[in-house]
Amino acid sequence: MEASKKRQSEMVQEISGTNPLKCMKCGKCSASCPAYEKMDIKPHQFVSYVINEDVEALAKCDSLWVCLSCFACVERCPRDVKPGKIVDAARQLAVRQKGGSYLVPDEIPALVDEDLPQQLLVSAFRKFRR
Amino acid sequence: MKYSYYPGCTLRTKAKKLDDYARASAKALGFELEELEDWQCCGGVYPLSSDEIGSKLSSVRALNEAKVKGQELVTLCSACHHVIKRVNDDMKNVEDIRTRANNYLKLDEPYLGETEVLHFLEVLRDKVGFDEIKKKVVNPLTGRKIGAYYGCLLLRPSDIIAFDNPENPTIIEDFIRALGAEPVVYPYRNECCGGYISLKDNDLSKKMCNTVMDSAKGFEAEMLVTACPLCQYNLTKNTAGGVPVIYFTEILAEALGVKEEVDA
Amino acid sequence: MHGIGVFVCHCGSNIAATVDVKKVVEMARLEPGVVHAEEYQYMCSEAGQERIATAIREKNLKGIVVCSCSPRMHEATFRKCAEKAGLNPYMVEIANLREQCSWIHKDIEEGTEKAVILARAAIAKVSLNTSLLPGESRVTKRALVIGGGIAGIQTALDIADAGYEVDIVEKTPSIGGKMAQLDKTFPTLDCSACILTPKMVDAAAHERINLYTYSEIEKVSGFVGDFTVDIRKKARYVNMDKCTGCGVCMEKCPSKKALSEFNSGLNNRPAIYTPFAQAIPNVPVIDPTQCTKLKTGKCGICERFCQAGAIDYTQKDEIVTRKYGAIVVATGFEIIKLDNLEEYAYSQSKDVITSLELERIMNAAGPTKGHLERLSDGKAPKNIVFVQCVGSRCDESKGKPYCSKICCMYTAKHAMLIRDKYPDVNVTVFYIDVRTPGKNFDEFYRRAVEEYGVNYVKGQVGKVAPQPDGSLLVHGVDLLDGKQLKISADMVVLAAAVEPSPSVRKIATMLTASIDTNNFLTEAHPKLRPVESPTAGVFLSGICQGPKDIPETVSQAGAAAVKVVGLLAKDKLLTNPCTAKPDELMCNGCGSCANVCPYGAISYEVKEINDHGIRENRRVAVVNSALCQGCGACTVTCPSGTMDLQGFSNRQILAEVDAICR
Amino acid sequence: MSMNTEFKPKIVAFCCNWCSYAGADLAGSSRLAYPADVKIIRVPCSCRVNPMFILRAFEKGADGVIICGCHPGDCHYSTGNYYARRRMTLLFSMLDYMGIERGRTRVEWVSAAEGVKFSNTMNEFVDAVRTLGPNKRLGDLRCKD
């Protein structure tokens, strides 16, 4: 059990290519995040969750689906930790697990209007599904 | 001068105008956009996970086609530019991705990131020159107050996209000035519009779009220009009482006097 | 070599317990050249040393090997002992039988076998030793201090008070440095100028201190005790002997567009100027990039108004060459550029300022006459936000990796001063950590919070967004409350990182003083020799060595001065004789040895060489033994083996190798 | 420890005076044992080690040669170990190219505070050389048949 927790944390670090230990806990990521209010686990917390090997909680949290990949935290992180990449890695883990998709094709027609650009659907599919 | 050109899926359909105005303007400015023969969708978002290869391959194919033709590759849509430029960086600098992508694609000659990826705006700034554009303007947009909306994808991450100062960009402002209009600088021009989130969490996107729009209006912008179809959509749909948001190529075409022939 | 004596120490039981010392003596006797061998309880004791001295005298020993503890322990002891007995101290070798043998091995047979081999290696080496004499070099009794800020001034004063001549070279028109720009100082809140200007005056008036202001170091040659330095005195266009410092020229000068360096560019100064009213010397300079007369030949107003006739448009830069025994680097710091941190909108709003700019705004002699007001509209701010760690503690792509050390304290100072003078102004400080180690420092910070009600928020600012109404919306986070904050401020003050003055790179190269990846000068030892550069005769004072505040700078300045005085007090310097020595006959003059020398100790001369009767002029390497520290890099680079290292010669080391592998 | 307990290798260790030799002394005063097969030669700096010394040791019967110096960046002479690093990199690569076992040569950076590292390094190195067995090749490089 402990071993698998460790493995998951290492996987997140591998997939994201980040080193969470570089974090100095300044919170600039959370200060910059436009989706902060909607997040149950805040951007800066993602870093400590990985350090504490609690990736399971990350894979279940709502923040995965409100992160916009706008890279504000990635751009402004003073320590090259770049929490946005960790969020994405956790999301990858979630969607790779069976049934982890946040978006299913059936619900799409109701969400679409005629001006909606293809780009939106393509991006959403990439982000929300395996 | 001829460039390879990657339009992307949205420019074929909902954002056809972005594409049409760009081609007409290019012609007026004396360069040609030669569309790649067999391009596929870039995927819309760059796969951040370092172990994902499959979703990067369509970009590599496009990049390789430009390399074979010996041309620089021009993009127009912010998202396509972001994805292709970053995949190219991976192919140039990340050995693992380079090896795996090449193993998969089995090209005649491995692709090692040789192609130069340029956004249409970079062509205008660095190849044509804003001074040159100024000389070719026939309908100067004098007196118009236009705000640039960069969004996030065009600027970040700045170490790879290397487009402009990510927190205080000036390229579109300089562009607007070259067309004779007055650029409106407002602080949220590089903040996100909500992107794909507007599909499932429209409230959040609305909030973000309104922040941008209110700020732009506060600084007296009469119109916003952008390079991204998704930004254009979100800023238009998710705000009430906002100023018009159009593609930057439209004001370029207008200033160069080719807008009408496109619209016709 | 015949006439070697071997002395084996028991070191009580430290060696004797695991090494059969009698066996070592016995085996040593069998080695070629050994005429005497003995063992004793404690060779380093007075009695032990006496035994060695007696043997040297009686048996006329030419070289000795002491088999004892590490040479790092007692090599010096035994060398002195040999010298007293009339043997050259460099004819002593130590076999390390304690730290590197008896203490790490348990088996007596194994230990003894190794001890014998170590003794053999030392005997083989000593038989190739040659007598060495330390060289001597003279000491010029004058010091140079580069930089005229508080570090340089204090160092110069201390050296001069001890009785030695000091020159200060300062690149700006006045001494005083950054401290002159500060308003108040922590943790006592006394006025910076009040404590600095008397020191500036002292320095200028001191009979043994000579100021070269508006001057830069051009070239340095020589070595410890005997440096030769070229100083470029930039053309002032004002005759220092004639000028009375009346200031009329500055008043009348029609070209007033240049930004005032002293006021951090917040207001303007004339083309002819002194940086500030208390400048020392109180003689203006003409900025040739701004002066209409110098640029176009038309104007000449200052000359017309100068009653002393001190203006001289024809002045040229002048090079002065001076000799020094010691050099102190006190080049100070600058504030980093904020281009990589535009999220704080420094270049987008006039009301986003650095802390140094705030010092000038708070100062009565500053651009706002000491009134706290916004630079954009001159209005009094109601809400001020301070941002800590701007460019400090960053990854290389974003800023500097180190803590700038002074920001926590000066921010507490600013916050406190503002709350004191303008109690209705709200002050918020975003911090990551508050670092206050120092006497009365934490108490000072606590006062800011407890007595002055400064609002400290643990968290960082992500963006500063200028608003249409001229206010600044600060996007921050309060990590303890778990809340994102949006604070409307009318002034944002950035604690921008400090960095070593850019001029230090060039100076370090000239001095061959090493510099770290952040351009701070490296100390000879980070703990035990913190004010010395590894380059002999070069000393460090102030921020050029690392971030520090005024009290620390002054302490370091004093320490550097003592080191300088200690050096200048000597008439002659003894040099380490274990230096590189070239064989002129073999030298190709190829230049590779000088390429690897860290001390610039190798130069090349064209000399007449008598090569077995053939006289030829050849380019050959020459080692300055006063500079050479004996690392031996050159000996390996030299393909022909021309360069050898005295005390560690090729033949000596090979003899050790052979003895060990025998 | 190793299969061949009979074999006692000859190991020459070149240690710089300022860091590694002091590190060895610290290993000694901390009583951190390592095999007596290791004999240390004191040099002022790792950059004093001439490739000829190393080859000579092998030729005279050494089974392994290790060079210890200050950590890069900590050289007493500022730059000596950087030169030593390049020289040894090339020399070791050449020995490898000639089929001489890589395990017989090593460079290790040991500070004056790293008594434990010194001892561990020597234990490891001696073990590795023991496994390789006696050095024949460098003695054997040129035999006229």
Next chain:
Amino acid sequence: MKELLQDGTVNRVLGWKKGDLPYNPEPAFFKSAEELDEFIYDGFCGANLSKYMIAASALEGKTLVLLKPCDSYSFVQLMKEHRVDREKAYIIGVGCKGKLDIERIKAEGVKGIESISGAEIDGDCSTLKIGTIYGEKEVAYKDAMLERCHVCKGKEHRIYDELMLESADTLDSGRFEAVEAIENMTPEQKFAFFKNELSKCIRCNACRNVCPACSCRKCVFDSTKFDSAQKANVDEFEEKMFHIIRAFHVAGRCTDCGECSRVCPQGIPLHLFNRKFIKDINEYYGEYQAGNNVEDETPLTDFTFDDLEPGERR
């Protein structure tokens, strides 16, 4: 050349003189126009004349020297090491169409050579016609070329006062192929290979004498400072280590001119040592060509803070 000699611009010419056989011209100084009648420059003039300029730099007046493109690298390297005086040299950069190796011709089974044509530099250098006591034989020029010409550094001279004659491209194989082949061997194969090659060495010093980088006034192997030289009974140390040390001493300075291998009477491929160092330097510290110019820092007298650790691979 004659004019320059006669009008006193140069005091002598350093070139090649006809040998007693059709394929063995040798380096020579020519002091007068008459002596120049014996001058020759053809495909067999492989000798690199740069090293002779060390001695010529000590002589009165200027020396006119003929340098092939690859020789010019050696000259620049010697300039960098302050061994030759640029002012004392009048350099004619001569073209080169590849130099010939008589051993390769003999290896083709050609015996009893009386004459050779087709090696003239103004010819097309495609076929050698060889008159032998058994009649005329033909050998393709390319097949008779020295190894070094197959990995030619190019037609451009690094330094010259004037240029003469055309050059031809001869590069047709990878410079490091042979080194890589050895690198890919097992340690046992490597050792066997070098043991076999080095056992042939008779320590005649031909390689050392011809090498422009081995130009020390006194070689360490002739010096008493290392206890490594006892000419009377060459000691084992020298026997075994000579070639490794020699390669190490020229590492970063060797221009890869290939003269060592050309002159070795035992046919030992000595360039394989030098080229291994060159390959390593290129891989570890960035592409470097000795003799390219006088400014570049030599790799072994330079470093970066994050250089590779010994034994580490990139």
